[in-house]
Amino acid sequence: MQKPEMLQIRSSVDVVLVRQAARKLAVEIGFGLVDQTKIVTAASELARNTLDYGGGGSVELEVLQEAGRTGLRLVFEDRGPGIPDLELALKDGFTTGSGLGMGLGGAKRLASEFAIESIVGEGTRVTIVRWK
Numbered sequence: 001m002q003k004p005e006m007l008q009i010r011s012s013v014d015v016v017l018v019r020q021a022a023r024k025l026a027v028e029i030g031f032g033l034v035d036q037t038k039i040v041t042a043a044s045e046l047a048r049n050t051l052d053y054g055g056g057g058s059v060e061l062e063v064l065q066e067a068g069r070t071g072l073r074l075v076f077e078d079r080g081p082g083i084p085d086l087e088l089a090l091k092d093g094f095t096t097g098s099g100l101g102m103g104l105g106g107a108k109r110l111a112s113e114f115a116i117e118s119i120v121g122e123g124t125r126v127t128i129v130r131w132k
Helices: 012-028 033-052 103-110
Strands: 005-009 057-066 069-078 113-119 123-131
Touching: 005 012, 005 033, 012 033, 012 057, 012 069, 033 057, 033 069, 033 103, 033 123, 103 113, 103 123
Parallel strands: none
Antiparallel strands: 005 057, 057 069, 069 123, 113 123
16 A cells, blocks of 8 residues: 655645646556546645635655545645635535635535535635545
8 A cells, every 4th residue: 555645735736636646646546537536636626726715735646455446535724814605605606716616516516525624813724525
């Protein structure tokens, strides 16, 4: 089992690196093109949110082997302002910026598993898993 990979998210270049790392791992563990696209798209959205709304942070990418199945887990963390209303933030069309508001809700739909924890004034942690 390989060690989790940790990447910092401090600039737009880092968002691209997160996408590339997610794609590389998805290919290595044998995800088909549809699953690759879903995990990479979710990773891109969440990395962008980490940068734009969290002021930067990190992502941990980890290959999972569990109950005879293989998956990829990404955990995004920031020490930003937090999200005051998670339910509202997960609604399609909601945005505090200039985006389309597909970020969190879209990432949730693209993942097999999705969890979010956010404390106002402390930061946010979003965990997604895509199973093969």
